[in-house]
Amino acid sequence: MSASVPPGVVCEGSHTEKHSGGAVDGWLAFEKVKLYTNAFIVEEGRILLGYKKRGFGKDLYNGFGGKVEPQETPLEAAVREMQEEAGITAPLKKCGTLFFVCEDIDHAFHIDIFVADEYTGAIIETDEMRPGWFSTSQGAPSSELPPIPYSRMWADDVFWMPMLLAGKPFIGRADFVQDGTMQKWWFAEV
Ligand SMILES: COc1nc(N)nc2c1ncn2[C@H]1C[C@H](O)[C@@H](COP(=O)(O)OP(=O)(O)OP(=O)(O)O)O1
Numbered sequence: 001m002s003a004s005v006p007p008g009v010v011c012e013g014s015h016t017e018k019h020s021g022g023a024v025d026g027w028l029a030f031e032k033v034k035l036y037t038n039a040f041i042v043e044e045g046r047i048l049l050g051y052k053k054r055g056f057g058k059d060l061y062n063g064f065g066g067k068v069e070p071q072e073t074p075l076e077a078a079v080r081e082m083q084e085e086a087g088i089t090a091p092l093k094k095c096g097t098l099f100f101v102c103e104d105i106d107h108a109f110h111i112d113i114f115v116a117d118e119y120t121g122a123i124i125e126t127d128e129m130r131p132g133w134f135s136t137s138q139g140a141p142s143s144e145l146p147p148i149p150y151s152r153m154w155a156d157d158v159f160w161m162p163m164l165l166a167g168k169p170f171i172g173r174a175d176f177v178q179d180g181t182m183q184k185w186w187f188a189e190v
Pocket of ligand 1: 055056057064065100
């Protein structure tokens with residue numbers, strides 16, 4: 001199915017809506033948009049997440065990423081951020097694009113999401129992130145690793161992470177109010 005997508009979301013082909021909801025009708029307005037990346041290693045039934053030790057999203061688990069610098073492509077930024085935050089180099093491939101608006105932040109986030117199934121180097125804890133492996137088999141305790149800690153991640157992640165793990169490209173948008181509550185969301189496979 002292909003229908004209109006929320007403001008800020010770019011979809012060139014068709015899409016199939018998977019999740020939408022929220023307590024309000026309209027989307028939050030935004031003026032400026034900044035480009036970000038977020039990247040994950042998924043291999044052998046496990047996913048590498050980082051516990052964010054400082055800055056935006058402090059005390060939450062997330063992928064590794066940050067702002068795209070002016071001279072960089074999003075892929076270059078994603079590779080650099082993975083090296084800076086986890087100490088590893090990975091052949092990242094884009095798997096999704098997300099758009100977030102937070103009531104108390106002066107710009108919207110356009111985030112290209114990347115994934116790789118291998119990496120080189122030794123994973124290290126950095127000033128910004130404490131990396132850790134989590135099991136990708138939710139509900140089936142086939143691993144000694146803990147399950148993905150959705151209750152300690154951004155509230156949007158539970159909607160699109162299953163598409164990332166299934167290898168299905170995705171798009172989506174979520175709006176957050178000042179206390180961090182997600183007030184409206186929409187996610188689709190493309
Ligand atoms: C609001 O919803 C979000 N959900 C998820 N899952 N991830 C998000 C959300 N909003 C932002 N992010 C991601 C995007 C980036 O990967 C980080 C934020 O990047 P950060 O502020 O750490 O950028 P840096 O360039 O590393 O910043 P400094 O060098 O200034 O520390 O969160």
